[in-house]
Amino acid sequence: MALVQFNLxxxxxxxxxxxxxxxxxxxxxxxxxxxGYILECLFLGKYSxxxxxxxxxxxxxxxxxxxxxxxAFYSKLPTHVEFYETNGKSIFEMRGISGGVSSSGICYLxxxxxx
Numbered sequence: 001m002a003l004v005q006f007n008l009x010x011x012x013x014x015x016x017x018x019x020x021x022x023x024x025x026x027x028x029x030x031x032x033x034x035x036g037y038i039l040e041c042l043f044l045g046k047y048s049x050x051x052x053x054x055x056x057x058x059x060x061x062x063x064x065x066x067x068x069x070x071x072a073f074y075s076k077l078p079t080h081v082e083f084y085e086t087n088g089k090s091i092f093e094m095r096g097i098s099g100g101v102s103s104s105g106i107c108y109l110x111x112x113x114x115x
Contacts, residue, residue, distance in 0.1 A: 022104060023058050025065045031056070032073055035109055040078035043111040053084065053110040060105045063091050070107060077109075084108035 023031065035054045042052050058066055070083050070090055077083075083090045084107070094104045 023056055025062055025069055028056060028069055036077050036081045039081045039111050043080045051111040053108045055106045055108050057104055057106045060103055063105050067091055080112050082112050084110045
């Protein structure tokens with residue numbers, strides 16, 4: 001299995017880090033600790049006034065497995081990092097240009113507080 005390449009550039013004004021290509025559940029397990037550590041360092045370094053976030057995009061067929069991995073990571077993430085959640089939901093459907101739901105999903109790793 002070849003890992004996809006990821007772009008870790010980010011917009012310091014908005015705190016949004018670039019997201020990579022589709023990930024598998026196995027790649028997700030490898031990448032989450034590293035991205036979490038980067039987010040924690042950016043937070044503690046007070047690099048921006050805004051929270052930082054990183055999106056993991058995946059095939060919706062893996063959504064249930066990714067959700068299980070998200071739950072497993074909650075206790076292992078750095079102090080200031082968590083998965084973005086709204087209305088009890090941490091996985092979101094990607095939208096196409098037309099506004100329709102596409103076949104991929106996304107979840108976000110974010111810093112908990114603004115600096």
